[in-house]
Amino acid sequence: MRIGLIGAGRIGALHASTLDSLPSVTGVVISDVDHERARVLADKVGAAAASIDDLLSAVDGVVVATNTETHRELIERAAAAGLPVFCEKPVAPDVAGTLSALAAVRAAGVPLQVGFQRRHDAGISAVRRAVTAGDLGTLHLVRSATHDPAPPPAGYVSTSGGIFRDCAVHDFDAVRWVTGREVVEVSAAGSNRGDAFFAAAGDVDTAVATLTLDDGTLAVCTATRYNGAGYDVRLEAHGSAGALTAGLDEHAPLPPMATGQPYAGFGERFRDAYAAELIAFVDLVAGRRPNTCPGEEALAALLVAEAADLSRRENRPVKLTEVAP
Numbered sequence: 001m002r003i004g005l006i007g008a009g010r011i012g013a014l015h016a017s018t019l020d021s022l023p024s025v026t027g028v029v030i031s032d033v034d035h036e037r038a039r040v041l042a043d044k045v046g047a048a049a050a051s052i053d054d055l056l057s058a059v060d061g062v063v064v065a066t067n068t069e070t071h072r073e074l075i076e077r078a079a080a081a082g083l084p085v086f087c088e089k090p091v092a093p094d095v096a097g098t099l100s101a102l103a104a105v106r107a108a109g110v111p112l113q114v115g116f117q118r119r120h121d122a123g124i125s126a127v128r129r130a131v132t133a134g135d136l137g138t139l140h141l142v143r144s145a146t147h148d149p150a151p152p153p154a155g156y157v158s159t160s161g162g163i164f165r166d167c168a169v170h171d172f173d174a175v176r177w178v179t180g181r182e183v184v185e186v187s188a189a190g191s192n193r194g195d196a197f198f199a200a201a202g203d204v205d206t207a208v209a210t211l212t213l214d215d216g217t218l219a220v221c222t223a224t225r226y227n228g229a230g231y232d233v234r235l236e237a238h239g240s241a242g243a244l245t246a247g248l249d250e251h252a253p254l255p256p257m258a259t260g261q262p263y264a265g266f267g268e269r270f271r272d273a274y275a276a277e278l279i280a281f282v283d284l285v286a287g288r289r290p291n292t293c294p295g296e297e298a299l300a301a302l303l304v305a306e307a308a309d310l311s312r313r314e315n316r317p318v319k320l321t322e323v324a325p
Contacts, residue, residue, distance in 0.1 A: 007065035123246030137241025275299025
């Protein structure tokens with residue numbers, strides 16, 4: 001099969017390399033607003049470079065790895081062409097755009113897989129299996145952390161949607177996926193002790209969200225842009241019969257545990273998971289596997305982020321029913 005890749009930036013380059021390595025992918029077509037960047041990447045992996053229109057007419061499935069504000073339009077164009085779509089999170093920067101994209105893929109009858117790559121991380125998947133099997137007994141507490149080593153540029157922050165929508169949304173999805181439960185209420189707080197551009201954008205550089213799940217389980221999600229030790233993503237599940245942690249290895253930036261070079265960023269920490277989610281998408285296009293993260297899952301995580309942001313701004317608990325469309 002032939003797969004189209006729209007977006008030739010950092011994550012696009014990673015996806016291009018993965019797609020090129022898959023035996024069932026017979027060709028890759030790459031498009032980018034920067035035509036030269038698309039051509040250079042295509043030459044590097046032995047792919048073809050093309051316009052988006054030409055790409056959509058020549059492939060069996062589409063991977064969207066562009067800037068957030070373009071996701072909805074590209075999903076809808078791919079759906080109109082009758083093509084299965086893989087899209088990096090988020091589906092859209094807001095709820096209205098997300099609903100529009102989901103309506104488009106439903107009307108076209110094509111699948112949309114969203115790139116919450118933690119669902120394909122070996123450690124987090126193992127925690128989910130243990131929780132689902134009841135190995136931990138009654139689940140009481142989940143802790144999830146996303147700690148970036150350094151902040152993104154000011155220009156990125158001003159258009160990111162804020163730390164809950166851009167960063168902690170991965171934790172919100174992971175909590176829902178691991179527990180199999182829905183979030184019913186969120187209490188969140190944030191602080192700014194770093195660069196002034198976070199506050200100028202109405203954002204925070206460090207945040208905490210406490211989630212109440214529909215069975216009474218509590219989850220605590222933390223996020224920061226200033227974890228100088230390195231990139232740190234962990235998830236813990238604590239139950240009446242045991243506990244498990246994902247993300248503790250020799251590269252976790254937690255002395256004295258770290259015996260190797262700490263993770264520099266998401267590309268290193270989740271390299272295998274990024275590959276696994278694309279393998280899952282190719283299998284989805286071929287009809288060999290069900291969708292591992294449908295678009296509705298992205299909407300659910302976004303609504304938790306919306307509630308967290310509202311809670312932080314208004315300094316009060318927010319029920320999910322308050323932000324539901």
